[in-house]
Amino acid sequence: MLIVQKYGGTSVANVERIKAVAERVTKTAEKGNGVVVVVSAMAGETDKLIELACQISPSPGDREMDMLLSSGERVTSALTAMAIEARGYPAKALTGRQAGIITNKVHTRAKIEKISGDRIRKALADGKIVVIAGFQGVTEGEADVTTLGRGGSDLSAVAIAAAVEADLCEIYTDVDGVYTTDPNIVAEARKLDKISYEEMLELASLGAKVLQTRSVEFAKKYNVPIVVRSSFNDNAGTLVAEEDKDMENVVVSGIAYDKNQAKITVVKVPDKPGIAARLFEAIAFANIVVDMIVQNISSDGKSADISFTVAKTDSKKALAVTETIAKELGAGRVDMRDDISKVSVVGVGMRTHSGVAARMFETLAGHNINIIMISTSEIKVSCIIDLKFTELAVRVLHEIFGLSG
């Protein structure tokens, strides 16, 4: 088998952890597998570099920021290759550029355009364990260093796995895998053995932070099987892969929540075409990502109320933009609430099993939890509720959908 193993910041946090990674890598190689290792920066290093940049400039340039930040992964890849060689296995460290990872020119959040992977394949053919600096690539032509945004090493690993047609991409982190919900809230939360890409996407974007969303999208597109597991033990982890028959029998896979939510409502918006477009264009232009959107015609039939949610960290900026547009459109007042959270029920089984949404609403109502907004997709139902009820809602939903095992 050809296996890509990605180790996050806590897994390479110090000399001892890097040696432990080398041990795991060489054990995998000993079983006759080809191994490509992708590493993050040592835990805390990236934040330290960002802190330095912020002390030096109020608005450091993106191109130079990428040159700065990419150094952390170079350090870890060199050290990890040394640790593997110290165990008697030939290893070769490659930077993003050397691995042939070509991105677009959008510094600090670049998108991978292609991976040549020639040097990876050549090194593997030479019997080497290849260690690649995650989170980074280069632009075509000038070969300026780019970074892929927070959590970008997950994406590096999945993209490399696709490029070299690896049989498996293992993502090592400090948790055992993907859980039915946050074990800090529900003690009975179970680790999932398997989960589909779609479910993982919903769980990841809803706040289950084990895997970066873009990496799951990439894995889905190229059908790369991922295993999320801990580098601190030998537990089996969670397989993230294409949906199979087996999975469809499970109606609900997990309960996610997100406390980083704020809701903005514009009341009495004149009901004319193009109004919503004008508002959300302005918000997109301000680089604010909108999550849920709900619009209702008001009782008089002549105006509408528009509500939407954004990340709490963006709420002030979003409020200011919305107030400007509301005035321009002749709408009524603008309200903002940030004492809310989003609770979601996720599962591919919903496609074939009806009644999940009704059961969710009923359960919340039964515990006197008021639903402020609702949003649904094929495999997910999300409700905005009062922030203070978050833990209660997660617990009762986890119980009612039979996830506590």
Add this chain to the structure above:
Amino acid sequence: MLIVQKYGGTSVANVERIKAVAERVTKTAEKGNGVVVVVSAMAGETDKLIELACQISPSPGDREMDMLLSSGERVTSALTAMAIEARGYPAKALTGRQAGIITNKVHTRAKIEKISGDRIRKALADGKIVVIAGFQGVTEGEADVTTLGRGGSDLSAVAIAAAVEADLCEIYTDVDGVYTTDPNIVAEARKLDKISYEEMLELASLGAKVLQTRSVEFAKKYNVPIVVRSSFNDNAGTLVAEEDKDMENVVVSGIAYDKNQAKITVVKVPDKPGIAARLFEAIAFANIVVDMIVQNISSDGKSADISFTVAKTDSKKALAVTETIAKELGAGRVDMRDDISKVSVVGVGMRTHSGVAARMFETLAGHNINIIMISTSEIKVSCIIDLKFTELAVRVLHEIFGLSG
């Protein structure tokens, strides 16, 4: 004018120092000069990375070591470019690769083969201040990262100055310039206004550590004028340039000393051709650099005594090699002394003024300092003496050659 400014580790040691560098750079640009900045890693960073590597592997690979170590200068170049931009000047950070610095494949002590410098020239033409990561280059073809050895950023700066045909290369450090001797030993030591490349080479290789030897050789070859000065004040510094008429009037420019010396003597070596070659080949093969060599035919005319000096740090290894070869050659015993030092008188004026050596020997004798070995070049006389007399010898020679002003 086009000026290359190189800032060493203490000059970029922290956020405040980097901001001070940016101020100096922008002031130079304000006067209408084009500026290319070359930076070292922040003081202590390279040692920290070496320490990490040593904790991970007893013998870290050279190629990975270079990838590791080169990250320090990338960090400083990005931060320095940010600091310059924060002062309102457009700046561009370039890695060694992006600056077009091509080296041979000898990792950890690579030699520069060529510098394209296209991107440097383009950025300058675009009105930018260019900030280049020192100490590093890449191999041709595979573009693997290489480093130039300790003090390599000096070499980067001089080579870049030659490539872009700069008018001046300023080397900023934590001392005011080149002194007639170590001010810690002789309070009256004077800063030199000017010194020739040849003299600087003798002073540098003899222990005056302000400029890396290879960078001076490079500057001499391409006739790059260097100014050594402090980044902590606005003093004028020392110009290192081609010898001019003015300089020839100064017989002695400085007194150097080197306490890192050990002397090995092989007594009664059979006086046959090829014997010395055999010995020094073996020592070179062990990667030991030999400094002085003296050979005398002994009184019986049938054998010779060979003495040579090496760095104290290499003395045990050199002794072992010498003992093996001595046995093989049928020589007598091998002695080693490491309680010695080398004191040298340097000056281009010696070429035209006789009597410097005689005066040196006479002065040392007058203070009862025994001379153990002598070595001379066109512009230098060196004596090996007892270690304990080093400071005394430097002081009296500084006085007798009129350097105290």
